Amino acid sequence: xxxxxxxxxxxxxxxDANELLYEPLRGDLSFRRTRRYEIDFEGEENNLVSFVExxxxxxxxQELNRGEDSAFESFVFALEYGMKPGALDLEKEAILSYHRxxxxxxxxxxxxxxxxxxxxxxxxxxxxxRFIRDICNYAIHNWSVIPGEK
Amino acid sequence: xxxxxRALLLKFPGTxxxxxxxxxxxxxxxxxxxxxxxxxxxxxxxxxxxxxxxGGFSYGDYVMSGxxxxxxTEQKIDAGLREFRDNGGYLLGICNGFQILTQLGLLPxxxxxxxxxxxxxxxxxxxKKQADSPFLSLLPDEFEFPMAHAEGRFVTMxxxxxxxxxENGAAAVTYDHDVNGSFEQIAGLQDETGRVFxxxxxxxxxxxxxxxxxxxxxxxxxxxxxxxxxxxGSGYYLFRSLYESVTSSN
Numbered sequence: 410x411x412x413x414x415x416x417x418x419x420x421x422x423x424x425d426a427n428e429l430l431y432e433p434l435r436g437d438l439s440f441r442r443t444r445r446y447e448i449d450f451e452g453e454e455n456n457l458v459s460f461v462e463x464x465x466x467x468x469x470x471q472e473l474n475r476g477e478d479s480a481f482e483s484f485v486f487a488l489e490y491g492m493k494p495g496a497l498d499l500e501k502e503a504i505l506s507y508h509r510x511x512x513x514x515x516x517x518x519x520x521x522x523x524x525x526x527x528x529x530x531x532x533x534x535x536x537x538x539r540f541i542r543d544i545c546n547y548a549i550h551n552w553s554v555i556p557g558e559k
Numbered sequence: 560x561x562x563x564x565r566a567l568l569l570k571f572p573g574t575x576x577x578x579x580x581x582x583x584x585x586x587x588x589x590x591x592x593x594x595x596x597x598x599x600x601x602x603x604x605x606x607x608x609x610x611x612x613x614g615g616f617s618y619g620d621y622v623m624s625g626x627x628x629x630x631x632t633e634q635k636i637d638a639g640l641r642e643f644r645d646n647g648g649y650l651l652g653i654c655n656g657f658q659i660l661t662q663l664g665l666l667p668x669x670x671x672x673x674x675x676x677x678x679x680x681x682x683x684x685x686x687k688k689q690a691d692s693p694f695l696s697l698l699p700d701e702f703e704f705p706m707a708h709a710e711g712r713f714v715t716m717x718x719x720x721x722x723x724x725x726e727n728g729a730a731a732v733t734y735d736h737d738v739n740g741s742f743e744q745i746a747g748l749q750d751e752t753g754r755v756f757x758x759x760x761x762x763x764x765x766x767x768x769x770x771x772x773x774x775x776x777x778x779x780x781x782x783x784x785x786x787x788x789x790x791x792g793s794g795y796y797l798f799r800s801l802y803e804s805v806t807s808s809n
Contacts, residue, residue: 418672418673420672420712421672421673422675428677463630464626464630465622467623467626467670469668469669469670469714469715469716470623470670470672470714471623499619499621500621500622503618503621503622503627504621504622504627507627507631510631510634511634
């Protein structure tokens, strides 16, 4: 079975998207970041959710969205990126190592895929190529662009 | 020979301020031992007066700062640090150590998130003492420390919680202006026992007068003039306050 969890920050306001780029944008765009955890597992789903809430989410400063839907609406586009298969993902290894150390986790964690999403909001054009060029590292990342409904 | 109180400095992968913090603790009178988290057991805490969580980037700040350090610590010794505190032990967390103490639930509820600037901020900050604390007793009402963090904005579930911390003395130290977006400008917290204390700025980086950016900076502590203590910076007084509290309670 697969479950997807997206974690967003409650207290971090949308920032100026120019901060992500080497050269200024033509239009006005702001951004917000989230992290998405795609988890293949076997076992009790409630135990997986408990694990995610304890391990990956901060109860005070973060919100958790479960499922495939995006955490935000009305975005121009979103850039999702993460480590290529085979590239060393130390965050993933740390989480898996912690899970292995739990005596009775109540589920088997088969696969964990960590992705970062940057949502772009505003009136600017979809200049996703520039964001890919300046944010993603071709040697270690793969990525996709999710078009917004706007 | 007088026996020095023992300070145990926990080292996680990514902790990088432990050596200089150990030196600061030694200067004021502690004996120190740096223990990697992999070697930690509940027995390690026997005979220890202070558990020190130093600054750095434990586990690369993966997931969020202090999170994995908390999980691994709980996995190693479960509620051992809570029992250590309940038995009279002291805990001090600086920068990443403060983040870890917050995550462990050993300080009033809150979280340290990205600065409102969205940047890593490395600068000197003026701070104000807001409540009595065993960690601050020898410091004047206002003092300076260097800070260096990206996730140092203290937030609570509601703004009212942070206001309450200011009123009841849990927020023992604040910045003197809005540095990073912290609610109520909170820079450091203590628990209800006063023996658990965490703050973002780095006292170990201002142990000596000459550590200050202003070469004319003078130690204004009441006991410094003509006493040979002119050489100390504000950080010395934080660690010395702690030492005096620990030795007087032993």
